[in-house]
Amino acid sequence: MKSFIPWQAKRQEGDPGQPAPLAGLRHEIDKLFDAYVREPLEGVEWPFGSHGKWVPAVEVIDSDDAVVIRVELPGVDPDAIDVTATDTRLVVSGEKCQAPRPERSKGCRCEMRYGTFRRSVALPEGADIENIDARYEHGILTLQVPKQPPAAPKVHIKVAG
Amino acid sequence: MPLQSEINKKPADHPEGAERTRSGQFFRPNCDIVEREDEILVLADMPGARGEQIDVRFEDGMLTIHAPVPDRREPEAEYLLCEYGVGDYWRTFQVSEAVDASKISAEYANGVLTLHLPKAESVKPRRIAVATA
Numbered sequence: 001m002k003s004f005i006p007w008q009a010k011r012q013e014g015d016p017g018q019p020a021p022l023a024g025l026r027h028e029i030d031k032l033f034d035a036y037v038r039e040p041l042e043g044v045e046w047p048f049g050s051h052g053k054w055v056p057a058v059e060v061i062d063s064d065d066a067v068v069i070r071v072e073l074p075g076v077d078p079d080a081i082d083v084t085a086t087d088t089r090l091v092v093s094g095e096k097c098q099a100p101r102p103e104r105s106k107g108c109r110c111e112m113r114y115g116t117f118r119r120s121v122a123l124p125e126g127a128d129i130e131n132i133d134a135r136y137e138h139g140i141l142t143l144q145v146p147k148q149p150p151a152a153p154k155v156h157i158k159v160a161g
Numbered sequence: 162m163p164l165q166s167e168i169n170k171k172p173a174d175h176p177e178g179a180e181r182t183r184s185g186q187f188f189r190p191n192c193d194i195v196e197r198e199d200e201i202l203v204l205a206d207m208p209g210a211r212g213e214q215i216d217v218r219f220e221d222g223m224l225t226i227h228a229p230v231p232d233r234r235e236p237e238a239e240y241l242l243c244e245y246g247v248g249d250y251w252r253t254f255q256v257s258e259a260v261d262a263s264k265i266s267a268e269y270a271n272g273v274l275t276l277h278l279p280k281a282e283s284v285k286p287r288r289i290a291v292a293t294a
Contacts, residue, residue: 061239075272
């Protein structure tokens with residue numbers, strides 16, 4: 001498998017079989033951090049709203065009539081995605097299976113993340129959770145949450161000083 | 162839980178000397194490479210790409226994946242959270258294993274590109290006769 005190497009990596013790092021000393025050090029620090037900080041705290045809700053084996057990237061766009069939430073979920077079966085909403089929070093969870101690739105453990109290069117994921121996003125006031133539209137296309141989950149217009153217009157308050 | 166920086170898409174360098182025909186950033190897709198008895202399997206995470214627009218080339222032992230991603234960003238939108246960049250995917254691999262280029266096949270589903278690179282039937286070592294005086 002040494003014969004299949006990323007071209008860029010070869011050019012930049014020299015021998016791909018030998019990690020650069022600095023990269024090795026970083027890897028060691030990451031491992032220590034995982035062992036002493038992340039693993040004992042597994043199961044604890046993280047303040048930024050994610051918990052699971054991998055963390056899909058999220059994009060939230062707010063406009064006057066809707067909130068659009070996009071989650072990058074490449075390779076996830078749409079049936080395995082679970083979306084739940086309360087008045088204040090929307091939770092996307094599920095699992096990315098590696099079942100069709102049982103021989104993955106023997107592979108030389110593994111950059112993809114598999115396993116369970118969970119992300120929660122705060123919903124703004126007036127979100128209409130009864131009419132959320134969810135679509136999964138090209139590996140991206142798009143959630144459209146309609147919003148009731150605010151009862152009172154925004155008021156600007158002058159700061160005296 | 163892995164570091165967030167490891168999950169985010171990594172920016173890719175565009176090939177040196179190549180002219181940029183459109184602005185925007187390139188991203189290096191995360192790939193899994195699996196060697197099987199008869200083929201090399203390459204899986205690439207490319208959410209947002211369109212299957213019919215993905216360009217896969219194999220030339221002189223270089224495998225190049227390029228996928229344009231339409232820009233869906235609205236300049237006036239108010240982003241509350243913006244964790245991933247939108248841009249084309251581009252990645253190159255050097256394949257020194259003998260691969261039957263005519264039988265390379267690719268499929269794209271749910272944001273993942275799957276490439277099958279069948280190994281050549283026979284890899285014949287070339288012998289060079291050394292002439293002696």
